[in-house]
Amino acid sequence: MILTGNEIKLQHEAGTIVIEPWNEARLNPNSYNVSLAPELMLYTEACLDPRQDNRTRTITIPEEGLVLTPGKLYLGRTNEWTETYGLVPKLEGRSSIGRLGLFIHVTAGYGDVGFKGYWTLEIVAVEPIRIYPNMQIGQLSYHPVCGEVTDTYHGKYQGSREIVASKIWEEMRNGNRYWERINAIYHRQEAKGLKKYGMPLESNPAAIQTRLTYLEEELVDGLMYIEWIKDKIREAKP
Numbered sequence: 001m002i003l004t005g006n007e008i009k010l011q012h013e014a015g016t017i018v019i020e021p022w023n024e025a026r027l028n029p030n031s032y033n034v035s036l037a038p039e040l041m042l043y044t045e046a047c048l049d050p051r052q053d054n055r056t057r058t059i060t061i062p063e064e065g066l067v068l069t070p071g072k073l074y075l076g077r078t079n080e081w082t083e084t085y086g087l088v089p090k091l092e093g094r095s096s097i098g099r100l101g102l103f104i105h106v107t108a109g110y111g112d113v114g115f116k117g118y119w120t121l122e123i124v125a126v127e128p129i130r131i132y133p134n135m136q137i138g139q140l141s142y143h144p145v146c147g148e149v150t151d152t153y154h155g156k157y158q159g160s161r162e163i164v165a166s167k168i169w170e171e172m173r174n175g176n177r178y179w180e181r182i183n184a185i186y187h188r189q190e191a192k193g194l195k196k197y198g199m200p201l202e203s204n205p206a207a208i209q210t211r212l213t214y215l216e217e218e219l220v221d222g223l224m225y226i227e228w229i230k231d232k233i234r235e236a237k238p
Contacts, residue, residue, distance in 0.1 A: 001143060002143055005032070008027060008142060011142070018116070019081075020080065031141040033139050034138045035079045036137040037079045038060055040075065041163040043073065043165070049169075050166070054166070056075075058163070061133045062133075063133065066130065067129065067130050068128065070127055072124070075122060076121040077120050078138070082140065083115070084111060084114065085114060086145065088113055088142070089110075090111065092109055093105075097137055101126030103123065106122040113153060116158065116159060117159050117160035
């Protein structure tokens with residue numbers, strides 16, 4: 001199943017779908033158009049390595065447009081901040097954009113229930129093409145879920161406020177089993193920190209110390225991650 005444009009509007013009014021800024025004129029029969037923010041990120045490595053935090057650089061798309069090199073990967077983002085509750089969001093390119101040979105994602109079109117943030121776009125051109133800042137480049141559709149939602153997304157890209165390069169290196173560096181366990185505990189502590197300190201844990205040294213103590217008690221094998229947290233505490237102290 002897929003939500004109609006009118007249902008997207010109703011869910012937006014109910015707060016189940018958040019799209020900011022919202023423009024009703026961008027509603028389609030079963031999707032909502034999103035636009036391209038005026039910056040791109042490019043990898044600078046000669047060979048991308050999923051085990052490494054690959055280096056990048058950022059460029060601005062000028063008002064007169066930017067011609068993309070065919071076959072080269074450019075990371076972009078939407079102008080729209082979205083949040084989705086109880087539904088699965090899916091990002092696709094617009095038909096008119098696809099007819100120009102422009103991909104806006106490389107197999108990674110689905111979002112997760114509970115995702116919030118700007119969408120990072122994986123842009124690849126088939127032919128040389130000029131793109132412009134703020135052009136309507138993609139469309140979001142929404143799908144109901146089957147079954148009870150017992151957990152929502154709280155992964156590496158949650159709350160993205162800028163273009164975010166691949167973070168798969170975090171999984172490969174720490175080991176999937178430990179990373180998943182640590183990540184779940186982090187977000188439970190994050191909620192406690194917001195309630196107790198009125199700010200995210202990363203913004204308060206005392207809150208970071210609370211999370212550190214919890215991890216030291218619970219995760220004997222999480223030593224690498226604990227050292228990372230200690231570094232954060234040292235950085236946060238005046």
